[in-house]
Amino acid sequence: MSAVVQVAVHPSQFPAQVRRDLLASLRARRVNHKFHYDSLRQTQQWLALHQVLSPSRTDPNCAAIYDQGFAAAVSGLNAGRVHLVGLGCGGGQKDTRLLQQLRDAGRTVFYTPSDVSVAMVLVAWQAARAVLPAERCFPLVCDLGTADDLPAALAALPVGAAARLITFFGMIPNFEPELILPRLGALARPGDGLLFSANLAPGADYDVGMRRILPQYDNAPTRDWLMTFLLDLGVAADDGELRFGIEDRPLRHGLKRVAAYFHFRRPREIRVDEHRVAFAAGDAIRLFFSYRHTPALVRELLEEEGLNVRGEWVAESGEEGVFLAGRPAGSAAG
Ligand SMILES: C[S@@+](CC[C@H](N)C(=O)[O-])C[C@H]1O[C@@H](n2cnc3c(N)ncnc32)[C@H](O)[C@@H]1O
Incomplete structure (x- = not known):
């Protein structure tokens, strides 16, 4: 079999569009965060800093909340075939652990690692290959902020009938909520599971919590x-x-x-x-x-999109939470 990997690229990441987005970022003096993952160097810098600074990699209790969320998501699915759609998949480490749990539970898994960066999608593809064969993996490069037809693009993938689990790990913090939440709402069909993580402000006092986590950003890497x-x-x-x-x-x-x-x-x-x-x-x-966010703010924001939080797991540090959400049966996608 050929070693060539097929990667689908949505027009939102075609070069001319990316150029327009770059100019718009510079003129507005507000950089779209997708431009921090563009080059090979940026991808490597981010993967390296994520490995040393992200609580999901450095704090075993934080890693455990992901496993608890994964277990709940897996047990909530009755279907034998499951399509995991990893939005902003990064290096795909979390998605791969979830794919493993799905496979160990006897499900036939399909995976769409999706990211704005071709390099990230390929790293995630490689990680997932330990769990599923290449013919069940459909990498997709796209900009979630602008790809309005993503629901149709996902529906067109050759997956067939399958339950869908959408992951959105570490993404909510970097988007304006009024942009990204309606898009998530439009993607989640009744019966789909939406599993995502949010960085939280620890403790009862929001301001104190914010000052506590500032050094996690203001550092050399x-x-x-x-x-x-x-x-x-x-x-x-x-x-x-x-x-x-x-x-x-x-x-x-x-x-x-x-x-x-x-x-x-x-x-x-x-x-x-x-x-x-x-x-x-x-x-x-x-x-x-x-x-x-705080867990209460997460629940409030999702409810506005018709999504209910079915489970939440917060790290002992109070700094990260994993949430399982979905659209109640009988309701339409937003
Ligand atoms: C903070 S990382 C999270 C990676 C991974 N989900 C994890 O938790 O390890 C953010 C990821 O989102 C991707 N990204 C940034 N802007 C995006 C956009 N507009 N559309 C799709 N992906 C985007 C980046 O390339 C990067 O891989």
Whole structure:
């Protein structure tokens, strides 16, 4: 059999579209977080920092909440055939553990590792190959923020009748909730399981919890990873300063997030093909944000999309939670 891997690419990640998105990010001075996973170097930097900093990799109790969530998701499915759709799959480590549990429970598993990055999708594909054969794996590159026809694209995959389990691990923090939650709602059909994780603000006091987790972002490996985006565009590290802070979002939910901005101390022009975007001394560009939820906020936000939380598992540290949600039987996808 040929060693060639077939990867489907949605137009949302065609080069001309990615160029337009990049220019839009620079002009708006708000970087779409997909641009931090674009190059091989960024992918490697992120995978390395995730391995040393992510509680799911470093805290056995945090890893355990994933296994508990996986067990509940597996036991909640009656079907013999299960299609796992990993949205923003990254290196696919979590999805592969879930695939293993499904296989060990006697299910025939199909897998769609989906991500904005071709490199990530291929890393996830390789990890999953330990559990399922290549012909049951359908890698899909797409931008979840803009691919409006994702429900149809998933329905067109040659999977046949199967229950669907959608994973969305570590993704909710990096999207504006009003953008991503309706999209998740539109994807989840009655009977589908939605398993996702959220970074939480630990403790009873939201502000204190936010200050406690700030060093998980404001550190050397994360700074290096985020700066790669600007350095690759010709910005010099000493053109300015990267600063992290805590922001309140003026939403009715009162969500808070960690955000990182690069503040220019001297003028700099960035060129993208024939386009130029000028930054003056004193300008700032937002490179990153990460919302920290509370379990109550997660439940509230999902309910607005007609999704019910069926189970939740919070790490003893209070810093990460795994949630199993779904659309009640008899209701339509949003
Ligand atoms: C924080 S990582 C989470 C990876 C993995 N789910 C995990 O928990 O280990 C975010 C992932 O989302 C992907 N991503 C970022 N923006 C995206 C977008 N707009 N659409 C699809 N994937 C995106 C990145 O390439 C990266 O792999």
